[in-house]
Amino acid sequence: MGHAFDPSLLRDYDMRGRVGHTLSAADATAVGRSFATIVRRAGGRRIVVGRDGRTHSPLLEDALVDGIVAAGADVVGIGVGPSPMLYFAEATSEGVDGGIQVTGSHNPREDNGFKFVHRHGPFFGDDIRALAAIAAAGDWERGVGTVIEADVGGAYVDRLLRDAGPAPLRIGWDAGNGAAGAVIEALTKRLPGEHHLLFTHIDGNFPNHHPDPTVVANLADLATLVVDKKLDFGLAFDGDGDRIGAVDGSGKPLWGDEILAILAGPLLRACPGAAIVADVKSSQSVFDHIAALGGRPVMWRTGHSQVKAKMREVGAPLAGEMSGHIFFAHDYYGFDDALYAAIRLIDAVGQSGRPLAALRDDMPPRHATPEWRVPVAEERKAAIVATVSARLRGEGAVVDETDGVRVRTDDGWWLMRASNTEAALTLRAEARDATGLTRLIAAIDTALAACGIERTPAG
Secondary structure, three states: OOOOOOHHHEOOOOEEEEEOOOEOHHHHHHHHHHHHHHHHHOOOOEEEEEEOOOOOHHHHHHHHHHHHHHOOOEEEEEEEOOHHHHHHHHHHOOOOOEEEEEOOOOOOOOEEEEEEEEOOEEOOOHHHHHHHHHHHHOOOOOOOOOEEEOOOHHHHHHHHHOOOOOOOOEEEEEOOOOOOHHHHHHHHHHOOOEEEEEOOOOOOOOOOOOOOOOOHHHHHHHHHHHHHHOOOEEEEEOOOOOOEEEEOOOOOEEOHHHHHHHHHHHHHHHOOOOEEEEEOOOOHHHHHHHHHOOOEEEEEOOOHHHHHHHHHHHOOOEEEOOOOOEEEOOOOOOOEOHHHHHHHHHHHHHHHOOOHHHHHOOOOOOEEOOOEEEEOOOOOHHHHHHHHHHHHHHOOOEEEOOOOEEEEOOOEEEEEEEOOOOOEEEEEEEEOOHHHHHHHHHHHHHHHHOOOOOOOOOO
16 A cells, blocks of 8 residues: 655655644655665665654654665664754765655744755655655565664764854854754854854744744844844854854844855855856845856756755856855855854855945845745645746746746846745845835736735735
8 A cells, every 4th residue: 555645745845744734644654665765776775864853853753764664774863953964964974875854944833844865966856756656656665674873963063163264253143943053052162253042942832933034023033132242243043954044233134145145255266257056036136246256147946955956057166045045065065054154154254354244235235025925725826826927928028937937127026936835925026226116016916916816015
């Protein structure tokens, strides 16, 4: 007998759902059996498994491990930690052929899921659909695998520190009670400078604020800390430590694409003319900034697996998303690691001798919305984007369909795409001035209204 997953679990670059509704322990077991089957048929056997701090992650991890060993593969369990620590373990541990992190990432606390890596590369799209097909057919390998535990936290922190600069900056850190908390505590004890920590206790109920640094409200505690203590800047992290956010010395947020632009300067000095990948949600000023520094900007689809694959394709040493996923292949492993991005950002600011805000302001000012998410039914979101795209093309609009629709006008651009992590549409607009931004927002609202959807004032 096979196992059928709820279709909503199968995202483009991972699997994610609501525990007790679309995601169960039986699903986790089927994921383990199916992924282990893929690993074994590719000639591998050992799989690293980690988990975030959500209340249901231990249950799902146990079921996942049961599935892996039932398919005759061996498990190396690394316990609770950020997703990048799992990626690090897969990249550096001898004889390891793949990895699975049990995590709901930045989703609400009721959600959970799985992120994958296979043979040091992304596992997404057709790979996830192939996994689901194996599960549905019950086409599993069989055997008796083993389980061992490994402590990789110390080695991971050592690796992060290898690229730390000497600048003694004063920095605030907000872990949001997410899975990166213990690593941040260990890391900051050994970094130069002065470090003030918030919410590093790992708690899957997220009692202080939700760990998603793309939402301004979630940065309020960090901004207050930075301003009250007159710190140089602050850093924030999502629930599994692969997204970074920041606030400058005045408490003003920086978005992931702005962080990418700041990191591009040192990178392009080390790798002149290199390609740098940014996702379709990123500011046009970021692409222009990379080009002005002598780099080759590449716009690509949103999603950590999509970006990792594009980096390999074009040989990019650096990539980033507006959501705060930052990927370093230069002197690192090519995966998204918010803690490593923090180390490189601290070093970039220290080398410059200038405030973080001044580095951001090297780019032209922009008038932009934050990333808005409008809830829609999971089964409708792709169809809505397709309908909007067809209507716009019929009207002669300039539309880039790299990922959803990115529409260029004389005022600037606006974006509508189907979220790959939530039952939602993702929206964004950027203009040259405030009046133009108002027109772009009106265009978004018109496109939504034609599909029977109303955006709330806050998105």
